[in-house]
Amino acid sequence: MATRHVELSLRVPTALDVVEEAVDLVARHCVASGVSPRAARVRLRVALCEALANAIVYGNELDPSKRVDVRVRVSGVGVTMDVTDEGGGFDPSVVPDPTTADRLMETDGRGLFLIRQLADEVSHNERGNAICMIMRHH
Amino acid sequence: MATRHVELSLRVPTALDVVEEAVDLVARHCVASGVSPRAARVRLRVALCEALANAIVYGNELDPSKRVDVRVRVSGVGVTMDVTDEGGGFDPSVVPDPTTADRLMETDGRGLFLIRQLADEVSHNERGNAICMIMRHH
């Protein structure tokens, strides 16, 4: 297996109906670069889907003049996915735990939580409009 | 079908063994964006494969510290693919016709010719290190 990989960037329009296409493209690329199909099938796809949906809905506030940038690098260690929107950002430290008894019946608020559970490392830039997710090969 | 599409960029290492992976990735993306599978199967794949091989071999001269950038946009009109290497460029106007009787038995020299036959429009930047190929939906 070649150690040097194709590095993928996507410029995604602010539209929820392209999320699935973008997620598929990244997942297939990752598998072609050596990521296990099992990890790509749900773990990677869900994490990226959540990050894209947040970028489109909260970051870009569905403004069609804005774009979301996705950057994917596969290395021997794992996959790094950066998702950057054109919004003002947010403070990820104040997002509450959706698994407490009083929140279990809520319909929203599980996106970031799932990302944190599924990815091995999650970080945000200072402004809060970019999320970096690392999923290590297991 | 959404009119706004995911725009794809690839950063390809200077290595011939990743050409197929990069070509596949682009072709599958184009089909997902509405390009006819028939056009993607051979026409688009061969044109991109030629441009990548030239960028890797002649442009970057197989120097592994260099990269090739690919940018793909699908619109209602067609697919635009830009392939840019880090080399000094060349003069595309002096590349001879490989179909003349004296050249028919040559083993090389058919790459750019095929690109010009398969794409609807081909242009180069002034330096000659970037090629732009447009394939219209037919």
Added chain:
Amino acid sequence: MSFTVRKDESSGIVVLGVDGQLIVGNRHELKSKVMDALDAGDTRFIVDFGNTGYIDSSGLGVLVSLAKKVREAGGDLVLAGLNEDLRTLFELTKLDTLFQIRDSIEDAVTAF
């Protein structure tokens, strides 16, 4: 990506099949399919994930919202056919405590 609706012959339970993804881009379709059936008087639902790729948090949210409505109508919404990876999503979010989850549709039919 599509949703199928059929009635289990012997039990009359509505079986909803999720073919592909249940995510932010299509969850409203599932919602309206269940709401239509509720309007038509159905109260027992099985969601079949046997042909599902992945589910995102919006998809989970729509299931929570539908379970509430169906239970308000005196019925239930039971999940079936989840593979290990999909089941993990329910476990991580503790939604496995909110739903009856059965291996197969046959098992799910007996959950009512």
Added chain:
Amino acid sequence: MSFTVRKDESSGIVVLGVDGQLIVGNRHELKSKVMDALDAGDTRFIVDFGNTGYIDSSGLGVLVSLAKKVREAGGDLVLAGLNEDLRTLFELTKLDTLFQIRDSIEDAVTAF
């Protein structure tokens, strides 16, 4: 992506199958397979493109180079199984004038 080599039972002709692409990244493999067979005394070759995705100019180049060598050895290299899109590549480059191109392997066997 791989190349298969077999001998046609009745004729003894070497049939090379191109599964996947014949391009800059793998053309040397095809070349060495034919050279090995030439060294072993074979001179009649069919290249079967029935399972081929695409061929680039390097792939066309290696076919030209092999045809030269095989003909120098008194044999021939016949192409078979090209779909319409692949055949177009030979027509555009006028290489259809250089090779015998047959629809099927059975047809190609009769070309020698």
